[in-house]
Amino acid sequence: MASTVGADFTTPxxxxxxxxxxDHRYLLRxxxxxxxxxxxxxxxxxxxxxxxxxxxxxxxxxxxxxxFLRANGGMEAFPIYLFSGLVxxxxxxxxxxxxxxxxxxxxxLIKKIYMxxxxxxxxxxxxxxxxFLPQVIILLIVCVFVGWHPSLLALLAILVAIVIVGVLATxxxxxxxxxxxxxxxxxxxxxxxxxxxxxxxxxxxxTSALDAFAPWVTVVYxxxxxxxxxxxxxxxxxxxxxxxxxxxxxxIGFTWYTLVAAVAAFVVLVIGQFVFRRLEGxxxxxx
Amino acid sequence: MPRTSDRTPLDxxxxxxxxxxxxxxxxxxxxxxHTHTLKETVVSFFRGKTLTTTFEALxxxxxDVHGGESVAILGYNGSGKSTLLSMVAGVMQxxxxxxxxxxxxxxxxxxxxxxxxxxxxxxxxxxxxxxLGMSRAEIQERYESIVDFAEIREFMDTxxxxxxxxxxxxxxxxxxxxxxxxVLLADEVLAVGDExxxxxxxxxxxxxxxxxxxxxxxxxxxxxxxxxxxxxxxISNHRIAFDGPIDDAIAAMRAL
Numbered sequence: 001m002a003s004t005v006g007a008d009f010t011t012p013x014x015x016x017x018x019x020x021x022x023d024h025r026y027l028l029r030x031x032x033x034x035x036x037x038x039x040x041x042x043x044x045x046x047x048x049x050x051x052x053x054x055x056x057x058x059x060x061x062x063x064x065x066x067x068f069l070r071a072n073g074g075m076e077a078f079p080i081y082l083f084s085g086l087v088x089x090x091x092x093x094x095x096x097x098x099x100x101x102x103x104x105x106x107x108x109l110i111k112k113i114y115m116x117x118x119x120x121x122x123x124x125x126x127x128x129x130x131x132f133l134p135q136v137i138i139l140l141i142v143c144v145f146v147g148w149h150p151s152l153l154a155l156l157a158i159l160v161a162i163v164i165v166g167v168l169a170t171x172x173x174x175x176x177x178x179x180x181x182x183x184x185x186x187x188x189x190x191x192x193x194x195x196x197x198x199x200x201x202x203x204x205x206x207t208s209a210l211d212a213f214a215p216w217v218t219v220v221y222x223x224x225x226x227x228x229x230x231x232x233x234x235x236x237x238x239x240x241x242x243x244x245x246x247x248x249x250x251x252i253g254f255t256w257y258t259l260v261a262a263v264a265a266f267v268v269l270v271i272g273q274f275v276f277r278r279l280e281g282x283x284x285x286x287x
Numbered sequence: 288m289p290r291t292s293d294r295t296p297l298d299x300x301x302x303x304x305x306x307x308x309x310x311x312x313x314x315x316x317x318x319x320x321h322t323h324t325l326k327e328t329v330v331s332f333f334r335g336k337t338l339t340t341t342f343e344a345l346x347x348x349x350x351d352v353h354g355g356e357s358v359a360i361l362g363y364n365g366s367g368k369s370t371l372l373s374m375v376a377g378v379m380q381x382x383x384x385x386x387x388x389x390x391x392x393x394x395x396x397x398x399x400x401x402x403x404x405x406x407x408x409x410x411x412x413x414x415x416x417x418x419l420g421m422s423r424a425e426i427q428e429r430y431e432s433i434v435d436f437a438e439i440r441e442f443m444d445t446x447x448x449x450x451x452x453x454x455x456x457x458x459x460x461x462x463x464x465x466x467x468x469x470v471l472l473a474d475e476v477l478a479v480g481d482e483x484x485x486x487x488x489x490x491x492x493x494x495x496x497x498x499x500x501x502x503x504x505x506x507x508x509x510x511x512x513x514x515x516x517x518x519x520x521x522i523s524n525h526r527i528a529f530d531g532p533i534d535d536a537i538a539a540m541r542a543l
Contacts (some may be wrong), residue, residue, distance in 0.1 A: 009309060009387030009389050010387065011377075011385070011386065011387060011388075012376060013377025013378065027417040027418060030413060030417040031417075034403055034406060034410070038406065041405050109418065111373075112378065113378065113394050113401070114394070115418065183328070184324065185325040185326070281379070281380045284373060
């Protein structure tokens, strides 16, 4: 009459961390779907907002920065330069901020039911990617009109930029999200980091603005993993619409920085996972 | 007060082959933080002042649960019984000692805890099923049965926020009870809704018991427990004070 349990004893709540998410991929899908379904509930325009908001943000930045402040410096296709960096930083902001808040947002579940808790920050990043796609579509449409002629390398650069930022945001989100459970100061740190990330990378200005400073400033500047990722976006979208010059080769200028950024992003992910696992035992009681 | 041994597990005849929950010398303390800000933590660190107090929730708890048993954890508020349930569910980890489970452990969520009010009943069945560890195929296979059990077929495409509280708990219970499991964990939620639905819940639990499923629950409703459970573990003062037949366990609790 006993149930058909033949397996060995398992320890409740033991998990393989991020790797456990693969076993729970259906739950991950459902969590993402829930967010998609709930996002624009009760709104008339619904998903159109996903396009309207980045489009307006772009117009505002373009008028304020490009026209009034003349930050474009006579640059060709400045709007595309601006927007390709902007969408990436939007992606980073949303993934990082939501991943940090995801544990507190799901406190009721975490306190009651066991599941690999990494699923919440990871879901936040994937949702951010989904919201990032409409912005990329707008960017692509504009690029195609202007005359986009991407090389294979340019497409690869875009992909690498997205991977670097996605991995970095997930790692940081796990790190700060786990700390946030016990210390709500964490959220405020995240806001500071987001602000620094937005202005400390070449979104509205060009990296040539750093030429006025000592060379080490440029080195430090490029060690911010977001900066090479933004430059990769510029290479993929902006350089590929320029008429006159041959597109700048990302493999000459900042190949090492790209490598450093990729490694740094994965190191942050490993650190995030490590800290997450150390603090995880306290989630249910501290939330 | 009758007191079985704290150390040795119940001398159960079927042997260890059909053990489904095995707790050995489990202890758990909580560190209560009196602050959630980093500033105060840093300040107190430099002043050598402590901002935390530790209290013991469970001390040296050892027991075995065999397949097919139905066990109630009894005890007054703050005795540590919910902590014990949380550790068996894997939500919390013991400080020392070990807990092992065998087979598929299905936590019975606090009724509707994983429900999203803005999703339809149908969406919530899939979301909640996934939260409770079901695969897509399992949910699809059981969907009709869940809807039938909850008796709200015509409302499945209505957002849950428009449900009456009765409809809400019926659907939540129906999902939880349809999980493929070997061990069912429950926190006071084995019978919900009006009297007729409670009868149905009760019949379903009996059906699960007859099928050899294990039930491990926490409850305050002393009058109701004997309907569900055969064995009681009384926790008092963070230790097991009694472990034996449910009626004796209830008597022991009332005598505390």
